Each structure stands twice: as C-alpha cells, then as structure tokens.
Amino acid sequence: MKTSFLCSRVFPMDEARFYPTKVFVTKDSENLLLTRKVLENTRHLPVEFIADSRELIEDVLLSRDPVGEGKKLLLVTHQRGEYVKPCPCTPQYIGCNYFIINTELNCPLDCSYCILQLYMNNPLITIHANTSQLYTQLDDFLKKNRNRPFRIGTGELGDSLALDHLTGRSSELISYFAEHPNVLFELKTKTVNIQNVLAHKPPGNIVIAWSLNSAKIAGEEEMGAPPVHDRVQAAHLVSQAGYRVGFHFDPLIYYEGWEDGYGEVIENMLAQIDRKKIAWISLGSLRFPPALKPVILKRFPQTKIIYDEFIPGKDGKLRYPKTLRLRLFQRIVKDLEKAGGGKIPVYLCMESRDIWMDAQKKAPRGKREVEKLLTLPLGANENDF
Ligand code: SF4
Known part of the structure; x- marks a missing residue:
C-alpha cells in the first residue's frame, strides 16, 4: 500500500516497534480472535499459556525493578473491570468531561x-482481548449519551x-466510531506507529493526537519514545491523509532554556501541520503524587526534574508553584498565537479557574463548557464558550 510504503521509508518501523521477550496468555483468552491475532504477530517469540496471571504478576513484583521487568513481558488476558470510564480528573480542578477506554494496560x-x-x-x-465485552459496554454507553457531542479515547x-x-x-476502533458521529474519538500516542491508521479511510470524527515535549526533555526523560520531530512528522502524514490531529504539551517541565525548547517545537509543529486540521492542544504542567518521587529517584537517578520547588495541590499532587505554572502556560499560549495558532482550542489539564483565567484571559465555568469548546468540530456553537 502506498501510504504504508511511504511511512516505512520515513520511519524505521521495525526497529522502533515493541516486541516483548515472552508472551503469556491466560487460558480463558486462548481462543479469542484478538489473542490469535497477537499470537500471529508474535509468532517468533516464546509463548506460555497460563491458568491464572496472579503468580506471574507476583514473580515480576518480586524482581528488583518490577516496572522495568513488566515492560519486557506481554500478557494477553480478559478485562475484568469496566472498559469505559470517566477520566479521573480531580474534582477540585476544571475537567474536560473526557471518557476513557481501557483497552491496554x-x-x-x-x-x-x-x-x-x-x-x-x-x-x-x-x-485485554475480550473485545465483545468492550463493544457491548461501548454500545450501552453510547446509547445513553447519543444526544450530545462528547470526547472519548484510549491512551x-x-x-x-x-x-x-x-x-x-486502531482500525477496529476507528471503524466503530465512524458509525457514531456525535463522538470525537481520540488515539493518543508518542509513537510513529501509524501504518494501520494511514491504511484506513479517515472519518471526520477521529483525532490522532501526539504528546509533545521539548527535544531536550523528550531525549532525557522519555526513554524509548521517538524524537519529537518524528512525532510531528507522523502527525503531518496523518493530517495529510485527512485526519484531524491533536497535541498534548504535557507535562511541561521547567529547566533553564525551556522557553526556546518549547518555542522550537511549536514553530515546527505549526510549520508542518495545517492549523485547520488541529482539533485541540492541551497544556499540563508536571504534577505527580508524592509517592512517585522515590520511584523516579530509584528508576531514573540521573533525572533532574524532581528537584524543583513543588507544592501540594488541592488533590494532593505536587505541582510547580502557581507563578511558575502561569509562566509556562502564558508563554506557550503566546508562542502558539505568534506562530499563527491563535484560533486553535487550547485547554489546561487539571487546573483551577483562576489559572485558566490568568493564562488565557478566559475561563470555562465547568467541564461541560470545556467539552463544548473541544467538540466544536462536531458542530457545537462557538458562542456557547
Ligand atoms: S507517560 Fe510515557 S511511559 Fe507512561 S504511558 Fe505515556 S508514553 Fe507510556
């Protein structure tokens, strides 16, 4: 296929793609269609069928670096809980009424x-290979929400x-949501794994979004992720193919020279992507629960990102002080305006109304208003916001 050929020439796909060292399949998922597809695509790898995943998980948890060990192994199993949930934004901050689908963990x-x-x-x-439950739950959820535009996504x-x-x-979900035009469905990635997306005819309500950061932060803190200019190039290819795209500058991280670092990415992004194709841009500053700090220290002893001043927010998460968060947001908003992206909907992730107001000179009254702003491509009224 022409697009795939172009894509594999642009990105060294096979080198960049993830393959585990071993695949485990729980017996209850052995005969599912998706399991068979995954096994076909990993046929060169060792496979073990297990009755229960608990012992395997316990073994990994006992290793020196459970997170790192877990990233080498693939488990194909049933989703026991709910596939579809509201995004767990903290109630004390303005959310965006986003819904999430937990297909992978x-x-x-x-x-x-x-x-x-x-x-x-x-x-x-x-x-999670029990896709029939996924689509049953999605059908129920969409039936209850068929009269309003809203956003939902994996990632x-x-x-x-x-x-x-x-x-x-991605192909399955894009086909499914193409039949539900009141939904903006988002796939959010840092990868350039876009061949299936490009092979698909783009419906108007699908948004392929990239998490972006400055080249320095991406290189030092996002191990295994493609360089930022490759992500922007992937977004360019996808938008040229006809999709809407989105961008998430999250987490924005403070360091000496951050202004130039983020400015360059914004300039490059808007030079390559037609802004009419950009559905939204989100901004979020670095934030984390205190319990994550020792984990970062242990797994990434060379990182400097945790040594700035942080203060606990209303949700208990550590954030930069308000003045610094505002500086980050105001500068990014200004850079977007300067580069010609002034009309693109920009929203802040997990921030209070006063920060919204100071950063953008306007603030939504609540999450429904943010939802309206971000579903404008589906025909919501711009004056509602
Ligand atoms: S933050 Fe990085 S490691 Fe975590 S889910 Fe996103 S891309 Fe993966």
Missing part, C-alpha cells in the same frame, strides 16, 4: 515521570498506538 515506553509506575497491581504490558493507562502493530486495535 501499561506501556513499553519508559518516561521518567510516568504515573503508571505507581500502578503496581499488574506491571506487565497487558492486552490513559498506556499509549494508544504502541501495541497497534500487534493488535490492529
């Missing part, structure tokens, strides 16, 4: 600041595309 990339390092119930890269407990060459999940 954990991520082969290794960002120093990743909050998933704290989710130690299961550190293995996990694919909360992992990267939306990092396992896509094993699962083909």
Whole structure:
C-alpha cells in the first residue's frame, strides 16, 4: 500500500516497534480472535499459556525493578473491570468531561515521570482481548449519551498506538466510531506507529493526537519514545491523509532554556501541520503524587526534574508553584498565537479557574463548557464558550 510504503521509508518501523521477550496468555483468552491475532504477530517469540496471571504478576513484583521487568513481558488476558470510564480528573480542578477506554494496560515506553509506575497491581504490558465485552459496554454507553457531542479515547493507562502493530486495535476502533458521529474519538500516542491508521479511510470524527515535549526533555526523560520531530512528522502524514490531529504539551517541565525548547517545537509543529486540521492542544504542567518521587529517584537517578520547588495541590499532587505554572502556560499560549495558532482550542489539564483565567484571559465555568469548546468540530456553537 502506498501510504504504508511511504511511512516505512520515513520511519524505521521495525526497529522502533515493541516486541516483548515472552508472551503469556491466560487460558480463558486462548481462543479469542484478538489473542490469535497477537499470537500471529508474535509468532517468533516464546509463548506460555497460563491458568491464572496472579503468580506471574507476583514473580515480576518480586524482581528488583518490577516496572522495568513488566515492560519486557506481554500478557494477553480478559478485562475484568469496566472498559469505559470517566477520566479521573480531580474534582477540585476544571475537567474536560473526557471518557476513557481501557483497552491496554501499561506501556513499553519508559518516561521518567510516568504515573503508571505507581500502578503496581499488574506491571506487565497487558492486552485485554475480550473485545465483545468492550463493544457491548461501548454500545450501552453510547446509547445513553447519543444526544450530545462528547470526547472519548484510549491512551490513559498506556499509549494508544504502541501495541497497534500487534493488535490492529486502531482500525477496529476507528471503524466503530465512524458509525457514531456525535463522538470525537481520540488515539493518543508518542509513537510513529501509524501504518494501520494511514491504511484506513479517515472519518471526520477521529483525532490522532501526539504528546509533545521539548527535544531536550523528550531525549532525557522519555526513554524509548521517538524524537519529537518524528512525532510531528507522523502527525503531518496523518493530517495529510485527512485526519484531524491533536497535541498534548504535557507535562511541561521547567529547566533553564525551556522557553526556546518549547518555542522550537511549536514553530515546527505549526510549520508542518495545517492549523485547520488541529482539533485541540492541551497544556499540563508536571504534577505527580508524592509517592512517585522515590520511584523516579530509584528508576531514573540521573533525572533532574524532581528537584524543583513543588507544592501540594488541592488533590494532593505536587505541582510547580502557581507563578511558575502561569509562566509556562502564558508563554506557550503566546508562542502558539505568534506562530499563527491563535484560533486553535487550547485547554489546561487539571487546573483551577483562576489559572485558566490568568493564562488565557478566559475561563470555562465547568467541564461541560470545556467539552463544548473541544467538540466544536462536531458542530457545537462557538458562542456557547
Ligand atoms: S508514553 Fe505515556 S504511558 Fe507510556 S511511559 Fe510515557 S507517560 Fe507512561
């Protein structure tokens, strides 16, 4: 296929793609369609069928670096809980009424600041293969919410595309949501694993989004992720193919020279991407629960990101002081305006109304207003915001 050929010439796909050292399949998932697809795509790797994943998980938890060990192993199993949930934004801050789909758990990339390092119930890269339950739950959820535009996406407990060459999940989900035009469906990634996306005809309500950072932070803190200019180039290819794209500058991290670092990425992004194709840009400053600090220290002793001043927010998470957060947000908003991106919807992730007001000179009254702003591409009224 022409697009895939172009894509594999632009990015060295096979080198960059994740393959585990071993695949484990729980017996209850052995005969599922998605399991068979994953096994076909990992046929060169050792496989073990297990009755129960608990012993395996315990063994990994006993290793010296459970997070790092878990990232080498792939578990294919059932999703026992709910697939569809509201995004767990802290009630004390303005949310965006986003809904998440938990198709995969954990991520082969290794960002120093990743909050998933704290989710130690299961550190293995996990694919939930019982897709019929996923679509039953999605059908129920969408039936209840069919009269309003809203946003939903994967990528909360992992990267939306990092396992896509094993699962083909993006194609299935894009086809499913193409039939639900009141939903903006987002796939959020740091990878360039876009071949399945490019092979698909782009429906107007699908957003492929990239997490971006400055080249310095990406190089030092986002292990295993492609360089930022490759991510922007992937976004360019996807937008040229007809998709809407989104960008998440999250977490914004303070360091000497951050102004130039982030400015360059914004300039490059807006030079390559038609701004009419950009559905939204989110901004979030570095924040983490105090319990993550010792984990970062142990796993990434060379990092400097935890040595700045942090203060506990209303949700208990540590954040930069308000003045510094504002400086970060105001500068990024200004750079976006300067580079011609002034009309692109920008929202702040997990911030209070006064920070919104100071950063953008306007603030939503609540999450429903943010939702309206971000579903403008579906025809919501701009004056509602
Ligand atoms: S890409 Fe996202 S999910 Fe993966 S390690 Fe980085 S922060 Fe965590």
